[in-house]
Amino acid sequence: MEIASRHAGCVDLHVHSTASDGSLSPLQIIERAKELGLRAVAITDHDTVEGSAEALGYPPLPSLEILSGIEISADVPSGTMHILGYLLRLDDPSLRQTLKRVQRARANRNVRIVEKLQDLGLRVQYDEITSISGGGQVGRPHIAQVLVHKGAARSVGDAFKKFLRKGGPAYVPRYRLLPDEAIRMILGAGGVPVLSHPFTLDAKDEEDLEGLLVHLKEAGLKGLEVYYPEHGPKRTAQYERLARRHGLVMTGGTDFHGAAKPRVQMGIGRGDLRIPYRLVEELKAAKV
């Protein structure tokens, strides 16, 4: 109850559900947000709007606003770039089509690796890989094991070195949207694109980060996720400064995943995050 009163009226604009890698269903997220007394929440699953759409499909609540959301993994040469999208039309045909392409590419990656191995003259079948994985998730280590079994490599490490390593003859990159494509897709669906947790970009210094922000803003970026459990006072102040300087709206969220990240709580982060509703109003104003 104490937590509920401290966070009453606050928001959490970065939450993952079971539609991606979170452990709570969209309905459980709504219930938890209600218990906490949050005023607004956005489900921002990785590369899918299913969780967000489900949450918005329930009857609206007078006390809790649900914003549509997504988090896209963008293709960058180093570091990790995620781009949040808010207030988008979830049934936008072009958005749906692009997301389908991303999801299909993920599923097809292993099939394409096997095809490349076959092109190299190796007698490997996709079934052999799935049977070695025991029905669970299939990845390159399973393919490597089959190659060892077939005598095409001496060890798993050798299979990577000879075939599967990045740049190797059977390597297939993980397909991701380019930052500009992700931003365009969100804008195309009427949404507001926001750069997630900027510290994961591995920028060398502020100048480096600023250069990147300028480029992303030219592509249509409208916001920066300033308030985040890992940011700390120094980074938060830096991101506030950069957002102001470049006219980007500030957002915040916990990146709640439930059991997968047990130390981060919805609406609260590690205990000290309070994200005011004012940011939702600013986000809405950025949507044109």
Ligand SMILES: [Zn+2]
């Ligand atoms: Zn992220």
Ligand SMILES: [Zn+2]
């Ligand atoms: Zn996230």
